[in-house]
Amino acid sequence: MKKWWISCAAAVILVCCGIAGCSGEKDQTQQQEDVKPLVIGENGYGSLYENLPDSDVSYSDEEIDKITEGISEWAQSTLLYDSSLDQSKKELIDTGLYESIVSEEDLEKVKSDRQSFYADNAEVVIHQAETAVASATVTRYDNKDLGKVRCETRIYGTRNGETFTRSYQLSLVINYNEGITAVYEIGKIEWE
Secondary structure (H helix, E strand, C coil): HHHHHHHHHHHHHHHHHHHHHHHHHEEEEEEECHHHHHHHCCCEECCCCHHCCCCCCCCCCCHHHHHHHHHHHHHHHHHCCCCCHHHHHHHHHHHHHHHHHHCCHHHHHHHHHHHHHCCCHHCCEEEEEEEEEEEEEEECCCCCCEEEEEEEEEEEEEEECCEEECCCCCCEEEEEEEEEEEEEEEEEEEEE
16 A cells, blocks of 8 residues: 555656646747748749748838948959859859749749850950849748848840940848848849
């Protein structure tokens, strides 16, 4: 009989410990940020653009100026580039650009446009890129501050000696930290 009481007491203690342990786990889970998992696409990677929570918290004017400058620098060396670059650099730039485009349809359009723009060893010289930011909001994802930016970027240059202006409408996911802007993904891209 004594063994039976000891067994019952041990069982009650284990149940109480289990309940107390589970309740602490809920508190920890509630304290962690809710992170929507990345949806893995056909390319084998997830899209931040489609999974970032919406935000109405805008970057400051000073930060937007730096972001604008960073996007212009990125565009001038990535969206279009000088044909004088060696082949390995061109391939590296192309790969980076293609991997950052979220939409399969946009990706195919960009690839096709690049092939025709640089066809027949076209001599392309990029002179300048200018960006106008329509909106730039900061949001949190997986305990990191990331930005959603909608902007227009114009690239000026010459192709086979003739001047051109290319205007891009972009929706981007960026990382902005201490004055440095890094473009992570291109959610939408259109140009004329």
